Amino acid sequence: xxxxxxxxxxxxxxxxxxxxxxxxxxxxxxxxxxxxxxxxxxxxxxxxxxxxxxxxxxxxxxxxxxxxxxxxxxxxxxxxxxxxxxxxxxxxxxxxxxxxxxxxxxxxxxxxxxxxxxxxxxxxxxxxxxxxxxxxxxxxxxxxxxxxxxxxxxxxxxxxxxxxxxxxxxxxxxxxxxxxxxxxxxxxxxxxxxxxxxxxxxxxxxxxxxxxxxxxxxxxxxxxxxxxxxxxxxxxxxxxxxxxxxxxxxxxxxxxxxxxxxxxxxxxxxxxxxxxxxxxxxxxxxxxxxxxxxxxxxxxxxxxxxxxxxxxxxxxxxxxxxxxxxxxxxxxxxxxxxxxxxxxxxxxxxxxxxxxxxxxxxxxxxxxxxxxxxxxxxxxxxxxxxxxxxxxxxxxxxxxxxxxxxxxxxxxxxxxxxxxxxxxxxxxxxxxxxxxxxxxxxxxxxxxxxxxxxxxxxxxxxxxxxxxxxxxxxxxxxxxxxxxxxxxxxxxxxxxxxxxxxxxxxxxxxxxxxxxxxxxxxxxxxxxxxxxxxxxxxxxxxxxxxxxxxxxxxxxxxxxxxxxxxxxxxxxxxxxxxxxxxxxxxxxxxxxxxx
Numbered sequence: 001x002x003x004x005x006x007x008x009x010x011x012x013x014x015x016x017x018x019x020x021x022x023x024x025x026x027x028x029x030x031x032x033x034x035x036x037x038x039x040x041x042x043x044x045x046x047x048x049x050x051x052x053x054x055x056x057x058x059x060x061x062x063x064x065x066x067x068x069x070x071x072x073x074x075x076x077x078x079x080x081x082x083x084x085x086x087x088x089x090x091x092x093x094x095x096x097x098x099x100x101x102x103x104x105x106x107x108x109x110x111x112x113x114x115x116x117x118x119x120x121x122x123x124x125x126x127x128x129x130x131x132x133x134x135x136x137x138x139x140x141x142x143x144x145x146x147x148x149x150x151x152x153x154x155x156x157x158x159x160x161x162x163x164x165x166x167x168x169x170x171x172x173x174x175x176x177x178x179x180x181x182x183x184x185x186x187x188x189x190x191x192x193x194x195x196x197x198x199x200x201x202x203x204x205x206x207x208x209x210x211x212x213x214x215x216x217x218x219x220x221x222x223x224x225x226x227x228x229x230x231x232x233x234x235x236x237x238x239x240x241x242x243x244x245x246x247x248x249x250x251x252x253x254x255x256x257x258x259x260x261x262x263x264x265x266x267x268x269x270x271x272x273x274x275x276x277x278x279x280x281x282x283x284x285x286x287x288x289x290x291x292x293x294x295x296x297x298x299x300x301x302x303x304x305x306x307x308x309x310x311x312x313x314x315x316x317x318x319x320x321x322x323x324x325x326x327x328x329x330x331x332x333x334x335x336x337x338x339x340x341x342x343x344x345x346x347x348x349x350x351x352x353x354x355x356x357x358x359x360x361x362x363x364x365x366x367x368x369x370x371x372x373x374x375x376x377x378x379x380x381x382x383x384x385x386x387x388x389x390x391x392x393x394x395x396x397x398x399x400x401x402x403x404x405x406x407x408x409x410x411x412x413x414x415x416x417x418x419x420x421x422x423x424x425x426x427x428x429x430x431x432x433x434x435x436x437x438x439x440x441x442x443x444x445x446x447x448x449x450x451x452x453x454x455x456x457x458x459x460x461x462x463x464x465x466x467x468x469x470x471x472x473x474x475x476x477x478x479x480x481x482x483x484x485x486x487x488x489x490x491x492x493x494x495x496x497x498x499x500x501x502x503x504x505x506x507x508x509x510x511x512x513x514x515x516x517x518x519x520x521x522x523x524x525x526x527x528x529x530x531x532x533x534x535x536x537x538x539x540x541x542x543x544x545x546x547x548x549x550x551x552x553x554x555x556x557x558x559x560x561x562x563x564x565x566x567x568x569x570x571x572x573x574x575x576x577x578x579x580x581x582x583x584x585x586x587x588x589x590x591x592x593x594x595x
Contacts, residue, residue, distance in 0.1 A: 004222070004223065004226055007223070007284070007287075008226075008230065008280075010293070011279075011280055011283045011284075011293075014102060014283070014293050015276060015279055015280075018101050018102075021101050021106060022098070022101065022275060022279055023272075023275065025093075025094065025097040025098070025101070026094065026271075026274075026275040026278065026279075027271070027275075027315070029090055029093060029094065030271070031314060031315070031318060033086075033090070035314070035318070037086060041079060041082075041083055042520075044079055045076065045079055045501055046502065048072055048075040048076055048079065049072065049076075049501060049502075049504060050504065051072070052069045052071055052072025052073075052075065053068075053069060053072070054069045054072045054073075054076075054504070055477065055503060055504055055505045056477065056494070056496065056501075056503035056504070056505055057076075057498075057500050057501050057503075058496055058497060058498065058500075059497065060475065060476075061477065076501070084127075084130075084131060084134075085127070087134075088118075088122075088127060088130050089115060089118065089119070091130075091190065091194075092114065092115060092118040092194050093111065093114070093115060094278065094282065095191060095194060095195070095282050095285070095286075096111070096114040096115075096118075096194065096195070097111060097114075098279055098282040098283065098286065099195060099282075099286055099291055100114070102283070102286065102291070102292075102293040102294065103291075103293075103294045104294040117197075118194060121193075121197065123200070125199075125200045125201075126190075126193050126200045129189060129190070129200050129204075130190060133183070133186060133189070133190070136179060136182060136183060136186075180221070181217065184211055184217055184220050184221065185207065185208050185211045185217075186204065186207055186208075187207060187211065187220065187285070188203070188206065188207040188210055188211070188285065188288065188289060189203045189204050189207045190203075191285050191286075191289060192206055192207060192289070195286075195289065195291070196289070210288065223284055224281070224284075227277060227280045227281055227284070228277070230280075231273050231274075231276055231277040231280075234273060234276075235269060235270065235273040238265075238266075238269050239266055239269070239583045240583070242262040242265060242266060242579065243262075243576060243579050243580050243583060245258075245262065246258060246259055246262050246575055246576040246579050247574075247576040249262075249575070249576075250574050250575055250576050255575050256327075256330060256331070256575065258575070259326075259330045259575035259576075259578070259579060260323060260326045260327055260330060262579055263326040263329070263330060263578075263579055263582065264319075264322055264323055264326055266579070266582065266583070267322050267326075329578065329582075330575055330578055336550055337547075337566050337570050338534075338546065338547060338551050338552055338553050338554045338566070339368035339369065339552065339553040339554075340367045340368050340369075340553075340554065340556070340559060340562055340563060340566070341367060341368065341369045341370070341371050341440055341533065341553050341554060341555040341556070342362045342365070342367040342369070342370045342371060342555075342556070342557075342559045343371050343535070343536050343555050343556055343557045344358075344371060344372060344373065344386060344557075345358045345359045345362050345370045345371070345372050346358050346362060346416075346557060347361070347362045347365055347367075347557070347558065347559035347560055348557070348558050348559070348560055348561070349416040349417075349557075350362060350416070351415075351416065351418050351420065352393070352413045352414065352415040352416065352418050352419065352420040353386060353393075353413075353415060354372050354373055354384045354385060354386060354413075354422075354428075355384075355413060355420035355421070355422070355423065356420065356421075356423055356427070356428065356431050357418070357420045358418075358420065359372075359428065359431055359432065359435070359437070360431070360435065362559065363432075363435040363437040365559050365560060365563070367437075367559050368438065368553070369438045369439060369440040369470075369471065369553070370432065370437055370438070370439055370440065371439075371440040371442065371555055372384055372428065372439060372440070372441060372442065373385060373386040373442045373444050374425045374441060374442070374443060374444065375388075375400040375401065375444045375445075375446070376400065376401055376445075376446075376448075376449050376450065376453055377400055377401065377403060377404060377405040377408060378400075378401060378402050378403050378404050379404045379405055380450055380456065381404075381405040381424060381425075381426075382405075382424065382425035382426075382457070383400050383405060383408045383409070383422060383423075383424060383425070384422065384423050384424065384425055384428045385400055385408070385422060386444070388400070388444075388446060390408070390411055390413075390422070393413040393414065393415060394411040394412060394413050394414070394422070395414070396411055398411070399446075399448070400446075401446050401448035401449060402448060405424055408422050409421060409422050409423060409424060425441075425461070429461070429464065432468070432470075433464070433468060438468060438469050438470055438471075439465075439468070439470040439471070440470070440471045440472075440473060440493075440533075440555075441465070441470060441471070441472050441473070442472075442473055442474060442475075442495070443457065443472060443473075443474040443476070443479050444474070444475070444476075445474070445475075445476040445478075445479060453479075454479060454482040454483060454486065455486070458483070458486055458487045458490075462487050462490060465490065466489060466490065471491040471492070471493065471509075472490060472491065472492045472493070473492065473493035473494065473495050473509070473511045473533075474492070474493075474494070474495060475495040475497075477494060477505065479492075480492050480493075480494045480505065480506070480507050481505075481506055484506045484507070484508075485506075491508045491509070492507055492508055492509075493507055493508060493509035493510060493511045493531070493533060494507035494509070494510055494511070495510075495511040495512075495535075496510055496511070496512045496513070497512075497513045498512075498513065498516050499512055499513075499516040499517050499518055499521045500516075502520075502521060502524045502525070507530065508530060508531065509530055509531035509532065509533060509552070510525060510530065510531075510532050510533070511533040511534075511535055511555070512532060512533070512534060512535070513534075513535060513536075514534040514535065514536070514537050514542055514545075514546055517532070517534055517546070517549060517551070518549070519549050519550075522549050522550055522551060526550075531552040531553065532551045532552050532553075533551065533552060533553035533554070533555055534546045534549075534551045534553070534554050534555065535555040536555055536556060536557060537554045537555065537556050537562070538556055538557050538558050538561075539558075539561075540561060540565050541584060541585070543556070543561070543562055543565045543566075544565060544569060544581055544584060544585050545585045547565075547566070547569060548581075548582075548585050569581060
């Protein structure tokens with residue numbers, strides 16, 4: 001423990017001593033990425049997409065992309081390679097910058113030289129190792145090295161649902177432990193190649209040697225956990241102190257001014273804490289490799305007046321944008337409650353998904369829409385069912401597209417301690433009309449579907465859906481495209497599991513998995529007069545994050561909870577409450593819907 005205290009004492013003093021230099025290093029990098037490179041990469045990606053005719057990118061159209069848009073795919077891969085190269089150079093710049101600052105030899109010339117050397121020495125082996133290592137530590141990467149270029153690199157929640165119950169949790173825990181051990185054993189590979197100019201193969205051997213043994217791995221884990229805990233506690237103390245102060249400022253005539261100031265300080269503190277965390281982590285790595293801070297002062301670098309003016313101007317512009325953004329949010333200009341959508345017609349396990357009893361109970365909660373699923377049957381009718389096989393719900397294995405509607409409606413589904421019969425879409429739609437409940441109908445497809453599925457659906461149901469104000473969505477873009485071509489007045493949303501690149505489709509909206517959803521996606525979609533529905537959002541924290549992104553609708557299994565969150569957060573909250581919500585969204589602390 002004494003060694004840990006000595007580490008923090010020494011390197012916090014080092015951070016304080018060279019605070020402005022660290023700030024210039026990390027703030028300069030972030031501003032350049034945020035204001036120059038990210039817009040540039042986004043523009044190029046959009047240009048490639050439009051030029052090659054790529055409508056969207058998802059797992060279910062990879063074959064089509066390769067066969068019909070090969071050049072566009074190559075262009076996007078080349079762009080991705082350039083982005084990863086920039087991420088690599090960001091890592092080089094920051095770890096070299098920390099070393100140069102601590103050695104007292106920092107200068108613009110030294111920084112440029114280090115980047116040139118890194119580029120000159122960059123080999124396919126070292127770059128490939130960087131890519132593999134980054135993907136390997138993805139679950140922990142945001143705690144070690146932060147870059148706005150790869151904010152979308154997240155693991156979607158729906159891909160992890162398999163592991164969140166029973167013995168599967170043990171598999172997930174074992175996987176995370178394995179990733180940590182491998183990540184720790186290879187922790188020093190990149191620093192050795194960058195700082196000591198080692199070849200990748202030699203650096204791997206040295207890193208494995210340095211981290212050999214349980215005691216060493218425990219040492220690494222302890223220090224990393226201590227750094228994370230320290231910056232977390234520091235930021236939380238600052239955030240909640242500002243919140244407490246704002247509760248008092250709300251009683252004054254300058255409450256809005258105080259709130260803007262507090263929110264701006266929170267944004268600045270978030271960046272400073274992130275900078276401190278990375279400086280401490282890089283300092284730990286440097287110390288383990290034998291680099292120690294110097295007592296001598298860094299030589300002053302010669303900076304022309306134009307460069308200084310430009311730097312100050314950009315910083316002030318960035319600060320002005322933050323203040324303006326805070327004013328808009330705190331003034332309530334962007335308050336827009338999302339429409340509430342009950343996932344599969346269920347609210348808090350009140351019945352069996354996609355059945356009439358659940359619909360009747362959920363409709364009493366008055367959701368704006370009830371989302372439900374339909375599939376084609378062997379006799380070209382439509383059954384209300386989500387799964388591609390009835391086994392999980394009914395205990396009897398039937399493929400809907402190979403079974404008649406009558407045979408399917410004879411099956412009883414069991415879920416949440418309740419039972420109900422499977423029903424046809426005709427029966428479900430009539431029940432919804434009787435309840436005056438609008439629907440969001442998901443059309444699920446399979447390779448067994450008939451070729452005229454869309455035509456028959458439009459002929460049979462379009463008029464009723466339009467009269468009711470119902471909407472449609474589908475994971476199959478062919479369905480979306482055919483619906484808009486043959487019955488353009490129908491509202492059709494396209495379901496996407498990832499927010500990878502802004503789609504260019506004929507859809508009226510996008511139903512997108514919430515984990516990877518970003519403000520950029522919502523903003524660009526909104527500017528094209530298309531809506532965004534987030535799925536499946538079941539906890540207050542994610543609900544609030546989606547509301548902060550200004551999504552148009554939220555699909556949830558917990559309709560009552562969503563309604564409580566919307567009411568609490570949009571019913572004229574105080575400035576202190578808005579600040580609290582911003583803290584909750586950012587940190588995940590204090591996420592109850594009861595306020």
